Amino acid sequence: MTERAEKIKKELFKKLKKERFEHTVGVMYTAASLAMCYGADMEKAFLAGLLHDCGKYCPPKEQIRLCDKYGIHLTESELKMPALIHAKLGAFLAEHEYGITDREILDAITCHTTGRPGMTMLEKILYIADYIEPNRREIPGLKEIRAIVFEDIDRAIYLSASRTLQYLKESGKETDSLTAGTCEYYKPQQF
Numbered sequence: 001m002t003e004r005a006e007k008i009k010k011e012l013f014k015k016l017k018k019e020r021f022e023h024t025v026g027v028m029y030t031a032a033s034l035a036m037c038y039g040a041d042m043e044k045a046f047l048a049g050l051l052h053d054c055g056k057y058c059p060p061k062e063q064i065r066l067c068d069k070y071g072i073h074l075t076e077s078e079l080k081m082p083a084l085i086h087a088k089l090g091a092f093l094a095e096h097e098y099g100i101t102d103r104e105i106l107d108a109i110t111c112h113t114t115g116r117p118g119m120t121m122l123e124k125i126l127y128i129a130d131y132i133e134p135n136r137r138e139i140p141g142l143k144e145i146r147a148i149v150f151e152d153i154d155r156a157i158y159l160s161a162s163r164t165l166q167y168l169k170e171s172g173k174e175t176d177s178l179t180a181g182t183c184e185y186y187k188p189q190q191f
Ligand SMILES: [Fe+2]
Pocket: 052, 053, 086, 087, 112, 113, 130
């Protein structure tokens, strides 16, 4: 781990709740492993994993207040689904509080919750690492996604996006258009 990553990790240890910090470390190492597998920049994957949930250090109401304070525009679906807000706030904090200037890392943090059509490899890695990291509680289909992710990351993304949409629908929650777009984009082509 570089000195910079070590310093950020220590700061996050103080700021995040125990479970969130453990999840963060899980995402960090999972993202680094996926970067090794897919030939992406390991250091970037490591930093993106480390900082991906840095916007979750406070409750959603406070996250909305901070977005307002920093001039971060929130969409209607983000306001309806506060669980999405920490991604944009996290990218802002990663840049302004933790000194990350690399656009690729910041973009990966921005779309880590919903994914998006046409993701970069780093974005794909962070999105799926967040879903499969070892501390995640067992959810239907997780085993299958973990089993294929090192062979077919696009299929793993499709499966996780479709499971997320299914879960939101079944529990009567709002679904967002970006997750739906991710699901559609990564859906295997039928011939
Ligand atoms: Fe997150």
